[in-house]
Amino acid sequence: MRTAFVGQPIERLEDFRFVRGRGQYVDDLARKDMLHAAILRSAVAHGRIRAIDVSRAKKVAGVHAVITAADLGDRIPLVPMRLQPMPEFEAFGQPVMALDKVRYVGEALAMVLADSAGVAEDALGTIEVDIEPLPAIANWQSAAKNETLLFEHKGSNVTMKFRATLGDADAAFKNAPYTRRERFSTQRHTALPMEPRGLLAEWAAASGRLTLSGAAKVLFANRRILAKQLGLAVDAIDMVEYDVGGSFGARGEFYPEDFLIPFAARHVGRPVKWTEDRREHLMTMNHAREAACDVEIACARDGTILGLRGHGFVDMGAYMRTNGAVGARNIAQFMSGPYRVPNIDLDVSLLLTNKTPVGTYRGPGRFETDFFRERLLDMAARDLGIDQVEFRRRNLVREAEMPYRVATIAPFESKDELDSGDYQVTLERCLAEFGWAEKGKLKGKLIDGRYHGLAVCCFIEGGAAGPKESARLVLETDGTLTVYMGSSGVGQGLETAFAQIAADAMDMPMDRINHVFHGSTAYVSDGYGSYHSRSIVMGGSAVLDAAAKLRAAMSAEAARRLNCGSAEVVLADGRATAPDGKSVSWAELAPEPLSVEGAFSNHKHTWAYGAHAAHVAVDPKTGAVALIDYVAVENCGRMINPLTLKGQLVGAVVQGLGGAFMEHLAYDDNGQLLTGSLADYLIPTASDFPKIRGFVMESHPSPINPLGAKGAGEGGIISVGGVIANAVADALSSFGVEPRDLPLSPSRVWQLVQDARK
């Protein structure tokens, strides 16, 4: 393949609309006769619904309908599991509207449809709800006691236990010269895309068709779910994406509202729009990351890791949602990360609590498990008297060991192997860019009242989830190209990246590509969307397949017109040329638009990898941690666009710093969310972390796809909790402070110093 555009830092095509305020997000849409939906949410974390009286709401001027679970038919649809759809989870699914019990603050109780959002919200205030409170389970430790049950008939709050195994952990620990066991935890936080969720549903009664705008991430999967729930044929529904203000895993999963709003539109026969407010967002969109782990490491005296074993606990919130099991699974399967750990036995329990259900957030399970592991590695290195960098060098999987088999997970068995790469190279590059050797003298040093600390951690990032992605290329009658994708754009810049790939694959200039269309179930026969850092690898490879097919079709048509063999036709510079020099333009090859669909199927994963290093300065009097420098290096096999790739890396680091330092969805003992606004739920701002440096490499292409690319949207976040906590430990080593829990808020760090001084 030609590489005129792939690999170049091309400024994004999307930006022309975004910087001028011409993006079109779902709340920007308006339709004639449109009604607005507002949803009444439970203020009680756990309770039995005695009565919901909506009679006053129905009388409010401007209200057209009020819907409760009683209006949804005999069987209230449940939010199904999209990933790991095991029968064991089915009983823990979330009803799209609460019928007899509420299980978290924010659960939908009733929906009002009115002429304006304001009137709909006014009417919510007139609904009388009678709920008999039950004891609330506010944390996984209480859940584990099974004294209060969220689902009484199930007899337990544990929905599943994943177990990751490799080798013989018991034997390894029995004979190990060094072991250490620790308990670590990460706090509940969330993706928080800047655009709140929204949907606009339109029901065409005459044709029996539904159009749902505001879809994102996994349109085709959600269409299948919705069709089943509404009793419609799959092709009677169009899902349309528009511009999406960020997903990070959370936006675009199937939520209760993804049923309720289409149902409402069909119910009233008018378009219905719903846009959540930020408080609603914080208590209803998937939460993530709340996990703890008792983990033990075994090492030889020279620092060689012999085994990892232990027990993890994940607070799932009140229900099992679409992808809620992924984080827990990843904590178990990927605790070994990029390191050679021959013996593993880790189980992770999924426990229900009376809090918002969880789902994936960028680097699901990986952020948590890397924090656990990297903390433990630094502790072990210190115990064994081995330099923390040298400890990692000795244990990183070597290039010669690729492909490298990681622990097998069960149930829903999955085996996986690291595909390629030289993990030493990214570690050394990270150390060099960071200036590790020069900064080494600062470790633990007190300068102007602050203790300085350094840390470096290594990571792997899984990508390219299968089974398939689709792309359709259309040669238009003017010889230009239009690209249609099954992938979903959630703000990452896919239009530009796919245009680069398509232009090179077709051997044409980018400005002859009209547009890259994505995010509609109408564009391709089947699509799989954006998650697991899969769009570039899967969608990009599908573009290559479609381009090869289109070029073959163009060559065949040219051969017919030019009286030569199709293999002899040269397609370049907008013309098809025969060996005798005769030629036709691409436009002439397409008297009608020439459309072909391509696909890429794959059941293996790509593994991008790299290292992060951090330099912090800790004020022991206040507990404030200043980030002095941060370097992240990621090798992604093949760069499509270094500009946007670096953007993914740096942006993800800062998200991770939010999780490491400040973001916390705090609950009280009654299951009340205490951080329901952006004044309480803190995310990084422009002044918090001014120095973040990202470097991307492409020395080892992935062997499992024709682009050689590896998914690279999540590597920036995976290491952050671990490297920050290790740097703080390094800074405060003279106190013997060992952070074991995130976030490292000033009060927590101050408390660690106080405790150490006792």
Place this chain on the structure above:
Amino acid sequence: MPVKFEVNGKPVEVEVEPRLTLADCLRHHLRLTGTHVGCEHGVCGSCTVLVDGAAVRSCLLLAVQADGAKVVTVEGLSLEEGLTPLQASFRKHHALQCGFCTPGMITTAHALLSEEPDCDADRVREVLSGNLCRCTGYISIVEAVLDARAAYKRDGNGA
């Protein structure tokens, strides 16, 4: 009640409920959807517009409070064709991903650079710290604003 003000240089007259925010008025009554609403409680800055030259949160201002004011939105800071130097700088530095916070960043940065074309990086960070972005990590946004200073020094208004 009726409200009269100027939006992007054009006089408008709108009939609004007293409780309607300026943000909702701009978006849903005047269909200027470039102004985004991310939190409705004055923290995220996505809805920032210029009111008589000052960057303000249009979600914290009622439409009736804008009576008689000169309001400028991101649409008013844009050309029919092409990009302004500030917008081109955002694109060059990849200072946006999903684009949702971008109109607020553009209006806030425009107000800053119009007043202080010589501001330094710390000042840019301080002013932008009232605008949340979840995608970029801000580094590229700060670089874009600093790089756009030259146009404001030269032309006064970045046009």
